[in-house]
Amino acid sequence: MNIIRLNPTKRWSDATVFNGMGHFVEVANDEMADAKSQALQIFAQAEQTMAEIKSDKSKILSATIYLTDFAYLAQFNEAWDSWLPEGCAPSRACIKAELADPNYKVEIAFVVACEI
Numbered sequence: 001m002n003i004i005r006l007n008p009t010k011r012w013s014d015a016t017v018f019n020g021m022g023h024f025v026e027v028a029n030d031e032m033a034d035a036k037s038q039a040l041q042i043f044a045q046a047e048q049t050m051a052e053i054k055s056d057k058s059k060i061l062s063a064t065i066y067l068t069d070f071a072y073l074a075q076f077n078e079a080w081d082s083w084l085p086e087g088c089a090p091s092r093a094c095i096k097a098e099l100a101d102p103n104y105k106v107e108i109a110f111v112v113a114c115e116i
Contacts, residue, residue: 004116006052015049021061022053022114031103035072038106039079046110054115057083060090064109066097072105 005013006024015024026045028038043057050056067073073094090111099107 004053006049015053017053017114017116020113020115022050022055022112023110024049024112025107025109027099027101027104027107031101033105034075035067035105036075036079038104039076040083042106042108043079043083046108049110050112050114053112055112058085058088059113060084060088060110061113062091062111063093065092065094066099066107066109067094068097068099068105070096076106 002018004017005015006017007014012025015022017023024046026042026049028041029045030037030041033041047057050059065076067076076094097107099105
C-alpha cells in the first residue's frame, strides 16, 4: 500500500494521495475577507495543491463545502461557477457548519483524480 502525504505534521497533511485519488482541505489565508474573497483564495490554494499532486480543477471528483452561514451561498456560488471549467462540475455537498476559526466563512474538502 503506497500512501503519499504532502507536508505531514502531527495533526494533518496538506494532501493525502492513494490509488490515484488526492484528498485535501483548504481554508482562506485572509480571515477578514468576505465569503467570495475567501472562496477565491481557497480556489487559488487548491490549484497549487492540485499541481503538486499532478491534477487540476477539471479532475475534481467531489467537494464538500462548509459555510458558516447560508447567507454566503450566493456569493460562494458566483465564485464557484466562474472558477470551474465548463462541463467539469464535481459531485458536491454544501453544509452549514461552525468552523475552527470564527473568522473562517468557507472551508472546502476536495477529492481529485491525480497522477502520483
